Amino acid sequence: MRSLPIAMQLIRRTMGTRRGFFLNVLLPAIALSVIAGLFSSLQSDKEIIAISNADQGALGAYMLDIVNQDSLYEVQMQTDLTDKQIREAVAAGDADAAIFIPADFTERLLAGQQPQPVLYRWTEQLWNASLLSSLEAQASSMAASVELLQAASGGAAPDAGKLSELLEQQAKPAVSAEHTPMKLGVVAANPIMIGSVLLFLMLLVSQSVGFIMEDREMRTMARMYTAPLRALDIALGNYLGSILVGTIQLVLVLSLTYFVFGYSPGVSFGAMLLVLECFMLASIGVMTAVAGLMRNAHQLSQINLLIVSPTSMISGCFFPLSMMPEFLQKLANFMPQKWALQAIDRLSTGAGLIDVAQPILILMLFAVVLLIFGGAVLRPSHQ
The missing domain is CATH 3.40.190 (D-Maltodextrin-Binding Protein; domain 2)
Structure with a gap:
């Protein structure tokens, strides 16, 4: 597959050295996992x-x-x-x-x-x-x-x-309900920990997309387009590399969080990994679309601070969405963080994967639409 060498090159640049693996993967994962452990101990009191x-x-x-x-x-x-x-x-x-x-x-x-x-x-x-x-x-x-x-x-x-x-x-309750699909779980009432994980993932994805921006800025991507490769192969290679890097980081974070520090919002490891993987794809789409509108990697790093944190706040990552004004609650529907939180919250109430099909499909829609847009505007001819 022609896209694999491009993906592997992106992985080597991110974590191919000891220093890169420690700074880009291991250190952030340990820091977030320690926060999860402390949060879990405080939450139990x-x-x-x-x-x-x-x-x-x-x-x-x-x-x-x-x-x-x-x-x-x-x-x-x-x-x-x-x-x-x-x-x-x-x-x-x-x-x-x-x-x-x-x-x-x-x-x-x-x-x-x-x-x-x-x-x-x-x-x-x-x-x-x-x-x-x-x-x-x-x-x-x-x-x-x-x-x-x-x-x-x-x-x-x-x-x-x-x-x-x-x-x-x-x-005394006169009526009791056996099932309600909109039942709220622990995540909606106290989203800080899961919201921090979502913020962490978006920042890591931004780092991978930054390497793609460097290729564009240094004319490396332009030389790729002169090779006997289709534009689709180049785009898929970059996306696949970002997905593999993000998946490695995500698995490491969840493994430390679940099995070392013992934090769990009542969601199984596999279900949590599935939802966060879909969110990561949507995040790659968001960052790619933003990167396509920037001139260089430095501008991308600056604009990310103006996108990641505000959208996370609007989406309910740091305090319950119900506490915000109605117009901000409606605006949150256009943020992938909101749908990831909703899926995890429903899973924490005992719902199955079928019950969270809607937010997962919305996350995948974010990914597909924004990745197509980002792939189009990231072409060297659009510099």
């Missing part, structure tokens, strides 16, 4: 929530039961602490967050008011923002239940015991 309940009524205790049932947190009851003391516990680092139930919580609820438990936190993060939202929603639900009982009893103040029974009945 539960946030510590200190709770102080000054309310003697039944509704304050019911609010605490809701927090205790959440397996995401490690709850520490601090019944003897005042509002000021539990706030100081968070400031001292004894707890990641603290909840204080005021003394008149039940009384104010039964009076038709909407009191809120107080949440203290050192910094606002996704998990404590979610906890605060859950507490506020639960308090609002209690207030609505009080209004319902008042209306049923002709405006009389409801009994706390009856209110507790009503809340317990409301907490």
Whole structure:
């Protein structure tokens, strides 16, 4: 096959020497794998929530039961602490967050008011923002239940015991779903690690495409076109070399991440490799299309910083896509990172490869269209 010598030459230039293999393959893979290991150990630790309940009524205790049932947190009851003391516990680092139930919580609820438990936190993060939202929603639900009982009893103040029974009945699910294709997994809620892998792959692909740009700039590609080779053979050779280099790097990263540092988002090694391989093909297409519009490799390295990081942020690689404005969520549909994250997220919920056929096909469409465009504009005649 005429394309193979071109592909092998690209591989030798990338990792053909000890220095090249260490700097271009081994060192980045180890660095990312170490980050994955640290991330995995931090992810396994539960946030510590200190709770102080000054309310003697039944509704304050019911609010605490809701927090205790959440397996995401490690709850520490601090019944003897005042509002000021539990706030100081968070400031001292004894707890990641603290909840204080005021003394008149039940009384104010039964009076038709909407009191809120107080949440203290050192910094606002996704998990404590979610906890605060859950507490506020639960308090609002209690207030609505009080209004319902008042209306049923002709405006009389409801009994706390009856209110507790009503809340317990409301907490029981009336309908349960066995399967939902849009179920969100751990990746959509906390995409930082997988997003870092996607960013890492795009940067590595950019390095391989940079060698192709050097061939174009140094007239090496022009000499290739004078040889008895078809333009298709030259393009396939360059693409095949980039794919093989990226695959070696990807397998090394996943092997270290899965089997050495023990990080896994609930997706099998083979399924993860398949999705990331498709994403890598799409990334090669993106970088090739961008390279075709640049004059030299130096411009390509500069423009990549303006493409890789912003598109990764828009695609939800560093924080959940649902937190961004609606117009950015729509813009993310034009980024391959978004579809790779979606595929991995669905796989983390237990879905099969058939269930992620759509995002994988979209990634392949990115690859085909952009590789064709890049192959056309990278020809020496377009310099």
